[in-house]
């Protein structure tokens with residue numbers, strides 16, 4: 001698992017160009033993945049939602065549009081420059097101030113136990129220095145019956161794997177290097193994706209952390225997966 005300081009430095013360096021690099025690298029398909037995640041969150045009619053590793057807030061803003069029951073969305077990240085990118089969009093995208101951008105570490109959440117109805121984390125679980133600690137923190141702050149929705153890269157279908165890893169290892173660092181000026185930083189992205197556990201392994205980790213009704217759904221040739229899990233009632 002990656003070292004927290006290195007992860008924070010990496011995101012601080014690319015924060016200003018993060019959104020643009022994301023759109024180009026995924027050809028915009030990440031927008032659809034986030035919408036799917038938000039529509040699953042909406043099923044539970046949560047009022048207080050915590051979006052962890054929120055980065056520039058794309059998931060938080062998608063939740064704001066899609067989850068009509070949401071009264072408060074806490075958008076948390078440990079990287080201030082990434083949060084600032086999210087805050088910059090707030091005047092136009094969240095005039096009522098439903099989203100609260102806050103600094104916080106997933107491994108030591110600055111929140112009361114059993115205080116949120118649903119948690120989302122997108123492309124963040126992979127970056128945690130200690131996944132088990134992060135998952136147990138998520139379970140702690142969820143109310144009984146609350147839901148966790150993890151969007152993360154996973155191993156794609158075998159027929160597309162070779163091409164995909166070539167794209168990750170060669171094309172992404174080159175393209176993102178041009179957009180962000182930090183090609184070396186994006187090599188981290190490729191290695192962290194390739195080395196990430198399978199859907200079944202992440203499901204087992206969720207169960208081990210104490211979650212129930214764990215499911216995983218692959219999307220886009222299983223490039224990414226949506227994992228859902230619940231805290232016992």
Ligand SMILES: C[S@@+](CC[C@H](N)C(=O)[O-])C[C@H]1O[C@@H](n2cnc3c(N)ncnc32)[C@H](O)[C@@H]1O
Nearest residue numbers: 011053054055077078079082105106122123127
């Ligand atoms: C790839 S970005 C994802 C941002 C956003 N969720 C999205 O879908 O675009 C990963 C984010 O995780 C944050 N992060 C990594 N480890 C963290 C931790 N321990 N606590 C809080 N945030 C963390 C980074 O600062 C970064 O903003």
